[in-house]
Amino acid sequence: MISAEGITKSYGNVRAVDNISFAIREGEITGLLGPNGAGKTTTLRMLTCYLKPDSGSIKVGNYNTEENPLEIKKIIGYLPESAPLYGDMLVYDYLNYIAEIRGLEDKGRIRETGKLCGINDVMHKNISELSKGYKQRVGLAHAMIHDPDILILDEPTSGLDPNQIIEIRNLIKEIGRKKTVILSTHILSEVEATCDRIIIINKGTIVADDRTEHLQKDKVNESRLSIKVSGTDHDTLRRELSSIKGITSIEEKEDHKLISLSLSYPGSMDLRPDIFKLISSRGWIMYEMKPEHISLENIFRELTAGGDNEKH
Numbered sequence: 001m002i003s004a005e006g007i008t009k010s011y012g013n014v015r016a017v018d019n020i021s022f023a024i025r026e027g028e029i030t031g032l033l034g035p036n037g038a039g040k041t042t043t044l045r046m047l048t049c050y051l052k053p054d055s056g057s058i059k060v061g062n063y064n065t066e067e068n069p070l071e072i073k074k075i076i077g078y079l080p081e082s083a084p085l086y087g088d089m090l091v092y093d094y095l096n097y098i099a100e101i102r103g104l105e106d107k108g109r110i111r112e113t114g115k116l117c118g119i120n121d122v123m124h125k126n127i128s129e130l131s132k133g134y135k136q137r138v139g140l141a142h143a144m145i146h147d148p149d150i151l152i153l154d155e156p157t158s159g160l161d162p163n164q165i166i167e168i169r170n171l172i173k174e175i176g177r178k179k180t181v182i183l184s185t186h187i188l189s190e191v192e193a194t195c196d197r198i199i200i201i202n203k204g205t206i207v208a209d210d211r212t213e214h215l216q217k218d219k220v221n222e223s224r225l226s227i228k229v230s231g232t233d234h235d236t237l238r239r240e241l242s243s244i245k246g247i248t249s250i251e252e253k254e255d256h257k258l259i260s261l262s263l264s265y266p267g268s269m270d271l272r273p274d275i276f277k278l279i280s281s282r283g284w285i286m287y288e289m290k291p292e293h294i295s296l297e298n299i300f301r302e303l304t305a306g307g308d309n310e311k312h
Ligand code: ADP
Pocket: 011, 014, 015, 016, 034, 035, 036, 037, 038, 039, 040, 041, 042, 043, 309, 310
């Protein structure tokens, strides 16, 4: 659906995007994840034809951004990070105005888009009276009024409160059922919650590109298990557990009443039966045994070490 080949973009001597290539498949929600200043907005602006790459090429559908920017703008809807909305207009008038600019004749499209974005109840309110969450919905309706196949959203939940974030994420997922969506974010949980696929970008280059669940599995290749036991002491438990083949680390966790440990072993193994058998054979009591979710947080930190790219 979209393919970028070796695109590069500099501002003066700052190389914001450095020779990146990727392909976005139809019908996926792809997250472009990276710290501030990583080059996300610059990449999205190139995809949407608002910026020209210094080198490299981008194809969107059957079109090339260099040769057919107008055709591409017809099939893409773009929600910039701070969507410029006219505060003193009614929501309906604003969308009507956007529809006219787009040359859309079918006024029914305004209500249809309004329904999808959940704003039909506020159509006759002034945009300035709306909450941030609702303003963002109006921004989304703006981006979708022409029913584009591809939706590109730059930090769609930035500045929203936790409830609004959940609402917008759900809305994006709903929209993603029918459309190809690319969203940028510096918040990891955002992609974990919303995206089928993640492209991690750092200092203008791609450091990971995979399906969300693969990224977790491949990069982590480790299982972690949390156990809570009573009837013995830390040292004995540790010593006995280290006799189980495969355990690579045993960490103590804070617990006032029980012995609480976090055990690691290779992702290809399942040591739960061995651990359970050992503990019951000693007459100790297992209060809890649960897999620990190895969050993408660790992977993200590792891949984007060096932190905020704004300072480079
Ligand atoms: P992100 O969206 O990941 O935060 P950006 O694409 O906005 O990253 O920025 C990438 C780099 O390019 C940063 O170092 C930023 O300071 C720089 N940059 C972005 N826009 C401009 C601009 N208009 N002029 C000069 N430098 C810019």
